[in-house]
Amino acid sequence: MIDTYTRLLEVTAEIEDETASSAAITKLIMHLKSAGRMRMLPQIARELKKVAARRSALRPHVEVAHKKEEAAALIAATREGIVVRHASVNPTLIHGWRAQSGGTLIDRSAKRALLHMYQNIFT
Amino acid sequence: MQTIIERIEKEIATWSPEAGAEEVGIVRATGDGIAEIDGLRNAVMSEMVLFDPTFDRTLADALKDPNPVYGLILNLEEDGVRAVILDDTSKVYEGMLVRRLTAESSPKGGLGRLLSIRVGESLIGRVVNPLGEPVDGKGKAEATVARPIEHQAYGVIDRAPVHVPLHTGIKAIDAMIPIGRGQRELIIGDRGTGKTSIAIDTIINQKSEPSATRPICIYVAIGQKESKTAKLVAELAARGAMEYTIIVTAPASAPAALQFLAPFAGAAIGEYFMEQGKDALVVYDDLSKHAVAYRQMSLLLRRPPGREAYPGDIFYLHSRLLERAAKLSKEKGGGSLTALPIIETQEGDVSAYIPTNVISITDGQIYLEADLFNKGQRPAINVGISVSRVGSAAQTKAMKKVSGTIKLGLAQFRELEAFMQFSSDLDADTKKRIDAGRRMTEVLNQGRGVPLPFAMEAAIIFAATNGYLDTFPPEEVGAIETKLQEYLSREAGGLLIAIRESKEIREESEKTLREKLDAFIARHTAIA
Numbered sequence: 145m146i147d148t149y150t151r152l153l154e155v156t157a158e159i160e161d162e163t164a165s166s167a168a169i170t171k172l173i174m175h176l177k178s179a180g181r182m183r184m185l186p187q188i189a190r191e192l193k194k195v196a197a198r199r200s201a202l203r204p205h206v207e208v209a210h211k212k213e214e215a216a217a218l219i220a221a222t223r224e225g226i227v228v229r230h231a232s233v234n235p236t237l238i239h240g241w242r243a244q245s246g247g248t249l250i251d252r253s254a255k256r257a258l259l260h261m262y263q264n265i266f267t
Numbered sequence: 268m269q270t271i272i273e274r275i276e277k278e279i280a281t282w283s284p285e286a287g288a289e290e291v292g293i294v295r296a297t298g299d300g301i302a303e304i305d306g307l308r309n310a311v312m313s314e315m316v317l318f319d320p321t322f323d324r325t326l327a328d329a330l331k332d333p334n335p336v337y338g339l340i341l342n343l344e345e346d347g348v349r350a351v352i353l354d355d356t357s358k359v360y361e362g363m364l365v366r367r368l369t370a371e372s373s374p375k376g377g378l379g380r381l382l383s384i385r386v387g388e389s390l391i392g393r394v395v396n397p398l399g400e401p402v403d404g405k406g407k408a409e410a411t412v413a414r415p416i417e418h419q420a421y422g423v424i425d426r427a428p429v430h431v432p433l434h435t436g437i438k439a440i441d442a443m444i445p446i447g448r449g450q451r452e453l454i455i456g457d458r459g460t461g462k463t464s465i466a467i468d469t470i471i472n473q474k475s476e477p478s479a480t481r482p483i484c485i486y487v488a489i490g491q492k493e494s495k496t497a498k499l500v501a502e503l504a505a506r507g508a509m510e511y512t513i514i515v516t517a518p519a520s521a522p523a524a525l526q527f528l529a530p531f532a533g534a535a536i537g538e539y540f541m542e543q544g545k546d547a548l549v550v551y552d553d554l555s556k557h558a559v560a561y562r563q564m565s566l567l568l569r570r571p572p573g574r575e576a577y578p579g580d581i582f583y584l585h586s587r588l589l590e591r592a593a594k595l596s597k598e599k600g601g602g603s604l605t606a607l608p609i610i611e612t613q614e615g616d617v618s619a620y621i622p623t624n625v626i627s628i629t630d631g632q633i634y635l636e637a638d639l640f641n642k643g644q645r646p647a648i649n650v651g652i653s654v655s656r657v658g659s660a661a662q663t664k665a666m667k668k669v670s671g672t673i674k675l676g677l678a679q680f681r682e683l684e685a686f687m688q689f690s691s692d693l694d695a696d697t698k699k700r701i702d703a704g705r706r707m708t709e710v711l712n713q714g715r716g717v718p719l720p721f722a723m724e725a726a727i728i729f730a731a732t733n734g735y736l737d738t739f740p741p742e743e744v745g746a747i748e749t750k751l752q753e754y755l756s757r758e759a760g761g762l763l764i765a766i767r768e769s770k771e772i773r774e775e776s777e778k779t780l781r782e783k784l785d786a787f788i789a790r791h792t793a794i795a
Contacts, residue, residue, distance in 0.1 A: 162517055170409060180270060187434075194295075198295060198305050198346070199360065200304060201293045201295030201305060202293065202305055224288060236323075236326065238326060238327045244291070246306065246308075247290050247291055247292055247305075247307055247308055248288050248289070248290060248291070249288065249289050249290075249364070249366075250288045250289075251289075251293040252289070255321075255326050255329070258326060259330075259621065262330065262333065262334065265271075265274055
């Protein structure tokens with residue numbers, strides 16, 4: 145049951161119209177009250193947090209080694225189907241960029257290339 | 268130095284930053300050797316993944332420990348996958364990047380996409396873990412062929428009937444429960460009844476086989492104490508048996524996933540040799556612990572528990588493993604893979620879940636009884652319920668000729684022996700049968716680590732079944748048999764070679780054997 149309500153709220157979260165989604169949540173809470181299932185609400189909230197964390201981990205994002213590489217990285221990432229407005233700076237990449245969305249990773253950083261080279265030589 | 272520089276320059280020259288998109292996942296949660304992973308939507312069952320420790324570290328930190336941790340996907344779920352961790356579980360953390368294995372992400376010489384191990388002749392004499400990595404401190408094994416650990420067993424068309432014997436060197440087994448190459452014979456019994464000893468003696472006995480037909484032996488230690496495995500390796504090495512043996516070990520301290528994989532790795536190695544047209548023997552010691560490891564994994568993977576909390580596919584787990592034992596047809600090279608699975612029973616209960624499963628899968632069982640063991644019978648085989656369904660098809664003519672009535676005689680003896688406890692007044696015929704049974708039991712008694720060559724076994728059993736030992740009281744037969752062995756080795760070397768090469772006791776050989784036995788008996792009766 146908790147899964148069903150969580151899934152329902154997950155779908156509601158995808159509704160862009162805030163008034164509509166707010167109304168849906170109000171109706172769900174009223175339903176829980178009338179069905180005597182208000183005790184489930186904390187568990188639903190906990191499950192929803194997990195879903196949010198999962199989505200956040202898989203959300204589209206682009207990282208660049210230096211701020212100056214941002215524009216080129218965003219264009220290249222868009223070409224690969226990963227569209228975001230800003231890139232975050234991650235100096236551990238050394239040079240280049242990497243983009244992640246859903247379960248897809250495109251890594252064009254120097255760090256990755258150097259590690260790959262290291263593995264090819266020493267393993 | 269110059270070589271290294273050249274190598275690095277070559278790598279730089281061929282490097283392109285245009286890496287393609289790859290499918291990755293993120294560890295959502297981890298614990299008890301299981302990782303829950305988000306993403307990896309296109310992953311398949313039994314696929315290898317690698318947990319990348321370098322992704323969120325600086326290059327300097329990543330280079331300190333660049334080795335990935337491998338995982339095996341065993342659950343495909345609506346919102347992700349679950350994988351078992353095949354390495355140090357403490358290295359996997361929440362939020363860690365998980366990669367699918369591709370040509371790029373797999374380290375050179377690494378594993379295939381589906382769980383595979385590298386096999387080859389170089390593994391012979393080595394102790395490896397279920398991933399094929401040597402753990403004996405003798406350096407890398409240059410195994411070249413990657414074989415999937417899970418492999419569909421050969422079908423009916425590709426198989427030939429089991430007809431070539433695999434001599435264990437244990438008189439009681441070779442005479443009454445013969446094992447053929449390609450057969451699956453279960454060794455079952457309580458703890459401490461000599462199950463492993465039978466398997467080890469069988470491996471040691473292959474030393475007496477000509478090198479062309481000697482099977483490659485694979486001993487798979489599942490959930491064993493490492494000290495026991497070390498002792499066993501030392502024993503095999505001391506007896507010269509490591510020259511044709513591979514040990515696959517997943518000790519009790521290894522993750523359940525590795526214990527689960529160990530017998531499949533052993534089967535994959537055995538199949539490699541079988542497909543080369545060679546014979547291989549694989550010992551799974553033991554499948555009870557394997558079932559326990561699989562139960563642990565299944566419960567952690569939240570699969571529904573069934574009888575004794577084992578998962579519903581526990582029968583399929585063992586049947587698909589043991590079905591891989593086969594004798595291949597001539598068209599397929601004629602190789603064979605013989606399996607000797609071991610099952611430990613509790614208080615002699617063969618009707619428990621796992622024992623009945625494996626009994627029904629295998630082509631027979633050698634049942635070892637604690638009572639017989641405590642009475643001093645070695646090996647402590649209960650002849651009544653031990654059976655080989657391949658039967659005399661896997662016996663040489665010589666052994667068939669000498670051992671025809673032993674099993675029946677011993678079964679009658681056991682019945683009479685029980686009856687004897689209630690009656691002190693026995694007729695002469697019954698007493699004679701009982702004495703004959705006792706003598707045969709003494710003849711079949713054989714200590715650990717002394718497997719006999721097949722020709723010697725045939726000669727000894729010939730002497731016992733043809734009444735040559737009837738002049739001695741049953742309690743002296745053991746000592747007389749030892750002397751007979753020494754005598755035959757010394758005085759009848761040519762005869763033993765003739766039996767070994769022809770695999771039968773021909774008329775002239777029988778005549779010589781009778782002469783030698785008469786001479787031996789005459790000498791020892793005179794001394795007595």
